[in-house]
Amino acid sequence: MPKPMGLSLTLIDEKLLQLLISRVEGYAIFMMDVNGCILTWNQGAEKIKGYNADEAIGSHISMFYTDEDRRKNIPGKNLNATLKNTTFETEGWRLKKDGSKFWANVVFTALYDDNGYLAGFAKVTRDVTAKKLNDDQRALINAELERRVDIKTEKVVATERRFRKLIENSTDGISLFDSHFNLFYRSLSAMRITGWGNEERTLKPIEDFVHQEDIASVREAFNNVLQQPDLTVISTYRARHKQGHYFWVECMYTNKLNDPDINAVVCNFRDVTKKVEAEEQIKEQNKQIEDILHSITDGFIAVDKNFNYTYANRKIGEMLGCEPASLIGKNMWDLYPDAVGSDTYKAFYEALNKQCYVVKEDYYPPLKLWQENHVYPSATGLSIFIRDISKRKKAEASLLRSESNLRSVFENTDLAIILFDMEAKLLSFNNNARELSKIYFKRELEIGQSAFYYSPPERLTDIKHIMKQLRNQQAITYEVPYSLGDNNTAWYEARWVSVLNKEDEPVGIILTMKNITDKKQADLERDRMTADLIQRNKDLEQFTYIVSHNLRAPVANIKGLTDLLQLEAEESDKECAAELKALSASVYNLDKVIIDLNNILQTGNASNDTLEAVSLPMLVDEVKDVNGQLISKNNATINCDFNSISQLSSLKSYLYSIFQNLIINSIKYSLPGLDPIINITSKLENNKVCIVFKDNGRGIDMERNGQNIFGLYKRFDLSVEGKGMGLFMVKMQTERLGGKISVSSKLNHGAEFKLEFPLNS
Structure with a gap:
């Protein structure tokens, strides 16, 4: 659609314009380009003239003038007068959309850019038909008064009183000043406009009723009007209302001091606050348009x-x-x-x-x-x-030069590639796609043919669903088998992707087909081997369970019989007592191994327990309560800092066991003569929860024993009683929770164990 010359409405924000002038309903306020074509339209314009924005914008203002005014080129003359004087006010009959006429008060304002060049015009229109009819009626009354004066002079007083009433009820205020700017008469309408009564107004100087910044211009206007009889001077300034706020008034001073019947400076004034605000809005709008055009x-x-x-x-x-x-x-x-x-x-x-x-x-x-x-x-x-x-x-020239290279890549890839438009019509394809279609669809690919034409009936619904998802810019990947006969199957990875333009709107679809038969067969073989390993592991666990439980009772019996024999031998056969004692120790050790084996099995089975939110401070408190005697006996200090993260979703039984083993080990393996100090801290690191246990104990020789720290029954300090199960269980439980454990230590300088868990173990 063609745009009007000058400031283009499509370049400014419609919402901003609504905010600027939407509340001005009593005035038709709009902007025109330098030719008089309408650029903007407000609600007041629609209310007064009957045209909506779509009908008015782009049209010439001459459509509001009568045929006679158009023949006289009144619209052009109005614009010319505006150019000459910057602002031009006029009144006349104007046409509404329905063909009816209204009497309009129109103010044109020429708008210039920062460089002083004409940018367009602003026009403010009021429907003053009622005022016009009132004025016409007043003129008729005046004529009647004159006629009656000629006929009956005795009715002059009555006529004068009637005329005074008309003045007092005029919408404009009227004030009379003497040559010293002293007020001696005000109409009732003046009181309505300003809120001030006659006595209040006459007792105070003009400075009390005019904004401080406008006093000089008001006095200058009054002094100018005194220079010549019948001279009229217009002044616009801010007047103070009795309620305390300021409003804009437009005053027309006329020097009638030389008229003996008047002998005053006549001031006709009206409240033009809305008009001034509208003009300011238009100026601001004009500045914004200028800024937009320059930006x-x-x-x-x-x-x-x-x-x-x-x-x-x-x-x-x-x-x-x-x-x-x-x-x-x-x-x-x-x-x-x-x-x-x-x-x-x-x-x-x-x-x-x-x-x-x-x-x-x-x-x-x-x-x-x-x-x-x-x-x-x-x-x-x-x-x-x-x-x-x-x-x-x-860029287009470069693209054309590289087209042959792109075609070479397109044809020499191992993928089958097909390009569709958004209606699923085939646009292009490579040789791999052509051959694949012949083999599996038994059809030749044809430009313009629908994708649904090549789809098997059982997959037609799926393809339609895929096309719908692609309109939402979703990439879709899946694996699909094709039968080759003789119980052989070819597997392909199908990937559908939307092609987007610069505005990120889908304009096409690319389908790639990659032969993954070898990968699929390898995956199937891997799944088979994984299932076999799982079954073997289950069988091994079952065997271990049977061994640990079935041996428990016989070993207990052997242990009991050995104890009885040992007691009898001590009394009757002291030569056998030593052999029986050694046998009893062996049975005791075998019983401990079976118990440890049961504990390990229980740890593995517990991994299926329900996760819960575990409070780390409360967990440490529980460990301290249970081991209070050990902690007190060794004068151990446990410091905790869980400010970074104090709660973990995990298996509480596992975490309790881990914390207890690490705390007890730190106390058991403390340096002689040095009270054990254990510092436990938590932090978030790379989206993982890190818990660090650091002590001041004996430490570990990492070069010598680092590879076996977490081994079952591995002990490196025999001066303290133990079985070598604790760290093995800590590592096993940590890994069951999806975490890992690491240790750093130096002999006689303490040890630091670092546990890393996912946020949700």
């Missing part, structure tokens, strides 16, 4: 019918290597004669002559510039957006 990445120019520049933004200056202001008023073809006869030249004339939107790409050799021109016509010239597409053109 857009496209060049923008406006030219008249003779192709003379009327506007140029900052970007076009950068593209042409000149100051934008230097272009204004100059002819385009005089500045750039090399462009005469070019595609750009033809496009500009086509848009102007046919009054249609034209877009054209062209290359301008003197500036080595590829440009994309968007040309919008109007009755008085062209608005042109110029985009620098040099980089894109170079």
Whole structure:
């Protein structure tokens, strides 16, 4: 759709405009370009004139004038008067959408950019039909008064009283001043507008009722009006209302001091706060539009019918290597004669002559510039957006040069590749895809054919679902088998991917098919071996369970019989006593091995228990309570810092066992003469929970014993009673929880055990 010349509505935020003027309903406030075409439209305009925004924007303001005014070119004369005076106010009959007329008070304001160039016009319209009818009625009354004065002078007093009533009830306020700016008369409407009573107003100087910043301009206006009889001076300033706030008034001072019937400076004033606020909004809007035009990445120019520049933004200056202001008023073809006869030249004339939107790409050799021109016509010239597409053109040329290489890659990959549009129509494919289709679908791939044509009936629903997911930019990968006959199957990995444009919108679909038969067979073999290993492990666990439990009773019996024999031998056969004692020790050791084996089996079975939230401080307290006598006896100190993480989702029984073994070991293997100190800390590290146990004990010779620290029945300090089970159980339980344990130590300098668990064990 063509855009109006000048400030384009599509370049500004619609929501911002609504915030600026949506609440102004009593006024039609809108902006026009330099030709009088409407750029913006508010609710007040729609309410007064009957047109909605879509109907009004882009139209010329002449559609609101009567046929007679259009014949007299009143719209053009109004704009010319505005250009001459910056602001122009007028009244007249205007047309609504339904053809009815209303009397309008119209204020035009010329809008200029920061460089002083005309940017457009603002127009504020009030429906003052009631006032017009009132004024007409007043005129009729005045005429009647004059007629009656001629007929009956005795009715002058009554007529004067009636006239005074009309004045007092006027919407505008009326005040009379003497030559010293002293107030001696005010109409009732003046009281309504300002809130001040006559006595309050006459007893105070003018400075008490005018904003401090405006006092000088008000006095200057009054002094000016005193210079000449019948002179009229208009002054706009902020007046203080009786309620304390300031409002804008527009005062028209007229010097009637030379008229003996009046002998005063007449001040007609009205409340124009809404008008001033609307004008400020328009100024702000105009500034924002200017900022937008200067900040857009496209060049923008406006030219008249003779192709003379009327506007140029900052970007076009950068593209042409000149100051934008230097272009204004100059002819385009005089500045750039090399462009005469070019595609750009033809496009500009086509848009102007046919009054249609034209877009054209062209290359301008003197500036080595590829440009994309968007040309919008109007009755008085062209608005042109110029985009620098040099980089894109170079990229396209590079893409064309590399097309043969891409085709080579496309054809020599081991993948079967098919490209579809978003309607699942086939666009392109490589030789691998062609051969695969022949073998498995028994059909030739054809450009334009639907993907559903090649899908087996049983998979048609799945393919349709895949196409729907791809519209949401979801990549889909799955494995699919194809029968080769003779009980053989070929496996393929199918991957569907959306092709996105620069706006991240899906514009196509790529299907790749990779032969994974060898991998699939290896996976099946691996699964078979894994299942076999699992079964073997179960059998081994069952065997261990049977051995540990079935041996427990016989060993207990042997132990009991050995104890009895040992007692009898001590009394009757002392020569056999030593042999029986050795046998009893062996049976005792065998019983401990079976008990340890049962403990290990129970640890493995407990891994299926339910996870729970375990408080680390409470866990340490429980260990300290149970082992309180050992801790007190050795004068051990346990320091904890769980500020980083104090809770872990895990098996509480495992964590309790781990904490207890590590704490007891630190106490048991403390340095002689040194009270044991155990520091336990927690922290988050690489999305893992790290728990560190550090003591000041005897330490471990890592070079000598580091490989066997966590071995079953491995002991390195025989001066302390133990079985070599503790660290083995700690490592086993830590790994069952999905964690790992590491140790760093130096002989006689303590040990540090580091446990690492996933956040959810």
